[in-house]
Amino acid sequence: xxxxxxxxxxxxxxxxxxxxxxxxxxxxxxxxxxxxxxxxxxxxxxxxxxxxxxxxxxxxxxxxxxxxxxxxxxxxxxxxxxxxxxxxxxxxxxxxxxxxxxxxxxxxxxxxxxx
Amino acid sequence: xxxxxxxxxxxxxxxxxxxxxxxxxxxxxxxxxxxxxxxxxxxxxxxxxxxxxxxxxxxxxxxxxxxxxxxxxxxxxxxxxxxxxxxxxxxxxxxxxxxxxxxxxxxxxxxx
Numbered sequence: 001x002x003x004x005x006x007x008x009x010x011x012x013x014x015x016x017x018x019x020x021x022x023x024x025x026x027x028x029x030x031x032x033x034x035x036x037x038x039x040x041x042x043x044x045x046x047x048x049x050x051x052x053x054x055x056x057x058x059x060x061x062x063x064x065x066x067x068x069x070x071x072x073x074x075x076x077x078x079x080x081x082x083x084x085x086x087x088x089x090x091x092x093x094x095x096x097x098x099x100x101x102x103x104x105x106x107x108x109x110x111x112x113x114x115x
Numbered sequence: 116x117x118x119x120x121x122x123x124x125x126x127x128x129x130x131x132x133x134x135x136x137x138x139x140x141x142x143x144x145x146x147x148x149x150x151x152x153x154x155x156x157x158x159x160x161x162x163x164x165x166x167x168x169x170x171x172x173x174x175x176x177x178x179x180x181x182x183x184x185x186x187x188x189x190x191x192x193x194x195x196x197x198x199x200x201x202x203x204x205x206x207x208x209x210x211x212x213x214x215x216x217x218x219x220x221x222x223x224x225x226x227x
Binding site: 004031033035042043044045048050055056058090092094097098099100102103104105106107108109111 | 147149151156157158159160161164166203205207209210211212213214215216217218219220
């Protein structure tokens, strides 16, 4: 069974630009969550989608947005990039909407560098 | 104060040692407990998933949860150089969907 895939793996952008990252979950999984990982803040939750609906949102500015498609693939978008947005962006896939027996599996991440 | 506290290390042990990694948490609403391993420049890999107080064993790994003390541990027996990585505890709440709250991660090095 294929794992979680994320594209692109590496991205370099300049301040003020926008970026779109993509995540394909494990086949049969309906939930995708996004996280930002930085050396200073660690792994922080961005948002979660289940069956095309955003169910949870972390404490990030509105520049960070996402969506999920009917095939469970998800995209996240960051507009007006700032230097502090440089991070590893990870997506996690799970079968259900949370709770018992709902393991989450991470993709390899997209490393975004903002210059 | 952070919801989940984890000693960042680094922790250096000789090959074959028993490693103990720990996290404490403050909110009793956390009911599901996970340990992830992350190698440098890779995504986190799920090692253990538990939801009740007590021990859960899987090969060389044992996860321990003490809900009364709000304390979780991961033990690695017969540690190998390939275990060198960052270990992250992750917790989720009942009714919190799939949102995971992570510890800062402990960097482990197993030396020959």
